[in-house]
Amino acid sequence: MSEIIKKSFKPKIRLQITDGYKFVNDVVQSNKLNTVCEEARCPNIYECWDRRTATIMILGDICTRACGFCSVKTGKPVYNDPMEPFRTAMAVKKMNLRHVVITSVDRDDLKNDYGASIWADTIRQIHNHVKKCTVEVLTPDFKGHEPSLEKVFNEGPEIFGHNVECIERISKQVRSQAVWHRSLDVLRLSAKKGLRTKTGMMVGLGESFDEVVKTMNQILDTGVTIFTIGQYLQPSKKHLPVVRYVKEQEFKDYKQIGLDLGFDVVESGPLVRSSYHADEQARIAMEIK
Numbered sequence: 470m471s472e473i474i475k476k477s478f479k480p481k482i483r484l485q486i487t488d489g490y491k492f493v494n495d496v497v498q499s500n501k502l503n504t505v506c507e508e509a510r511c512p513n514i515y516e517c518w519d520r521r522t523a524t525i526m527i528l529g530d531i532c533t534r535a536c537g538f539c540s541v542k543t544g545k546p547v548y549n550d551p552m553e554p555f556r557t558a559m560a561v562k563k564m565n566l567r568h569v570v571i572t573s574v575d576r577d578d579l580k581n582d583y584g585a586s587i588w589a590d591t592i593r594q595i596h597n598h599v600k601k602c603t604v605e606v607l608t609p610d611f612k613g614h615e616p617s618l619e620k621v622f623n624e625g626p627e628i629f630g631h632n633v634e635c636i637e638r639i640s641k642q643v644r645s646q647a648v649w650h651r652s653l654d655v656l657r658l659s660a661k662k663g664l665r666t667k668t669g670m671m672v673g674l675g676e677s678f679d680e681v682v683k684t685m686n687q688i689l690d691t692g693v694t695i696f697t698i699g700q701y702l703q704p705s706k707k708h709l710p711v712v713r714y715v716k717e718q719e720f721k722d723y724k725q726i727g728l729d730l731g732f733d734v735v736e737s738g739p740l741v742r743s744s745y746h747a748d749e750q751a752r753i754a755m756e757i758k
C-alpha cells in the first residue's frame with residue numbers, strides 16, 4: 470500500500486440546474502421512474518440531464534446486495550410493477566432519445582429469473598414504441614443464470630453491458646455478493662451471442678497500475694469491445710474510502726493502452742461512469758461494426 474498515496478486532487482463537478490435538467494426531471498417524475506443518476510449520486514447528473522440523457526433504473530429502487538461503493542438503497546424489495554417497461558418506453562419517447570441506457574438494482578429475491586423478464590419486456594417496449602432509439606443495457610449478473618441472461622440477449626439490445634467494477638484482488642471488499650469471474654463469464658456469453666459488449670471499472674480503490682492493465686487484458690479476452698474506466702468517489706462516510714485520486718495523465722495512459730490492446734472504444738477519465746457519454750460511445754461502436 471505504501472506506493473499508493475492519497476492525492477489532494479479531486480475531479481471538478483458541475484452544479485447547475487438548467488432547462489434540460491428540469492425537463493428530464495419532469496419526465497422521470499411524471500412516469501414514476503427511478504434513475505441511477507439520482508440513486509447513485511452520480512457527479513455527472515447536471516451535465517447529463519442538461520444534455521437530456523439519463524440512465525433509467527428499473528425493478529425498483531431497493532437492491533438486494535450491499536456493495537461497498539454504491540449508494541443505492543439496500544433491503545428487501547417489494548417492488549413489482551408490470552407496467553414499468555411501458556412507462557420507461559414512454560419516457561424515452563418523450564425525451565426523444567436516439568440512445569438510452571437502462572440499468573437495474575439486483576433482484577436476487579426474484580428466484581425464477583432475477584428480473585430478466587422485466588428486462589426483456591423493457592427492451593422490447595422501447596424497440597416497439599421508439600423505433601429510432603438504440604438500447605444499451607447495464608445489467609446485474611443474474612447470478613450467472615444462463616436462461617435469465619438468454620432472455621435479455623434474445624431481445625437484441627444494441628449494447629449489452631455488465632460492469633466488473635474493479636480488479637479481481639479487491640472484488641470481495643467492493644462487491645461482497647458478486648463473483649468476479651462470474652462477471653467475466655456473463656460478458657463472454659454476451660460476446661459469444663454476437664452482441665456488442667461493454668464493461669466498466671473504477672480506480673482509486675487500492676489497485677495498482679499493473680493490476681489495471683492486467684484486468685484490461687482479462688476483459689478483452691472475453692470479447693468485450695467497449696471499456697470505461699473512472700475515478701471512484703465515496704458516496705458517504707459509510708462507504709469504502711477513496712485510496713487515491715488518479716491523475717489525468719494516468720487516465721490518458723489507460724485510454725491509449727486500451728486502444729492499443731484492441732478495444733474499439735475506451736472512455737477514460739476522472740468522471741467517467743459506464744453511462745457517461747454512452748450515446749457517443751455507442752455511435753462510434755456501431756460505426757465500427
Ligand code: SF4
Pocket residue numbers: 505506507511512513514515517518522523524742743744745746
Ligand atoms: S454518467 Fe450515467 S449515471 Fe451519471 S448522470 Fe450521466 S447518465 Fe446518469
